[in-house]
Amino acid sequence: MAEPRRVIIGITGASGTVLGVRLLELLREVDGVETHLVMSPAAVRTLNIETDYTADQVSALADVSHNFKDIGAAIASGSFRCEGMIVAPCSVKTMGALASCLTDDLISRAADVCLKERRRLVLLFRETPLHAGHLRAMKDVTDAGAIVMPAVVGFYYRPASVDDIVDHLAGRALDLLGIDVGTVRRWQGQPQGENN
Ligand SMILES: Cc1cc2nc3c(=O)[nH]c(=O)nc-3n(C[C@H](O)[C@H](O)[C@H](O)COP(=O)(O)O)c2cc1C
Numbered sequence: 001m002a003e004p005r006r007v008i009i010g011i012t013g014a015s016g017t018v019l020g021v022r023l024l025e026l027l028r029e030v031d032g033v034e035t036h037l038v039m040s041p042a043a044v045r046t047l048n049i050e051t052d053y054t055a056d057q058v059s060a061l062a063d064v065s066h067n068f069k070d071i072g073a074a075i076a077s078g079s080f081r082c083e084g085m086i087v088a089p090c091s092v093k094t095m096g097a098l099a100s101c102l103t104d105d106l107i108s109r110a111a112d113v114c115l116k117e118r119r120r121l122v123l124l125f126r127e128t129p130l131h132a133g134h135l136r137a138m139k140d141v142t143d144a145g146a147i148v149m150p151a152v153v154g155f156y157y158r159p160a161s162v163d164d165i166v167d168h169l170a171g172r173a174l175d176l177l178g179i180d181v182g183t184v185r186r187w188q189g190q191p192q193g194e195n196n
Pocket of ligand 1: 011012013014015040041042043045046049090091092093094126127
């Protein structure tokens with residue numbers, strides 16, 4: 001039997017926890033994908049404030065749910081084969097940890113492992129406005145091979161709801177792992193005669 005395509009989803013305590021939830025929901029619809037989830041304690045707190053989901057409901061969306069402090073989990077090792085990892089949303093704290101190679105929890109450890117194994121790591125960073133330390137951390141993780149994808153709204157596809165925005169961002173993040181879940185409204189070029 002073919003090995004499943006494994007995707008690691010990290011959810012941190014930045015605003016926008018629904019992004020991580022939506023990624024898990026979308027990946028459930030993709031044949032042959034196995035999801036591995038890690039949620040930080042701060043993520044659970046933010047999830048409870050921002051959404052109607054419980055942590056148990058979110059864990060149940062994943063094929064495997066790992067404990068944040070279990071730095072001995074399978075995904076903590078480079079020998080665990082996977083397509084890559086998406087941290088959605090990614091907090092300043094977690095991006096700063098990655099920028100300094102500080103890997104004392106399972107989100108930062110699994111993400112650092114993706115970098116050292118040269119696998120895809122997509123960080124849906126969420127903070128605004130930004131100070132120089134945030135910008136330096138973004139540069140440092142980018143130099144190490146991560147893709148920083150700030151969770152910012154595109155208006156060109158005229159989102160009508162928060163769900164539209166979440167679907168678009170989640171779809172674009174999965175694009176970066178080579179997985180098309182059909183939620184991205186792709187730009188087809190401006191219709192003839194509408195430019196200028
Ligand atoms: C409701 C709420 C919203 C938050 N929003 C953000 C945010 O947008 N960006 C951020 O970096 N931290 C945000 N925080 C703070 C983080 O949760 C906090 O820094 C935490 O230590 C992050 O830890 P983690 O990366 O292990 O999840 C928020 C906290 C709460 C309670």
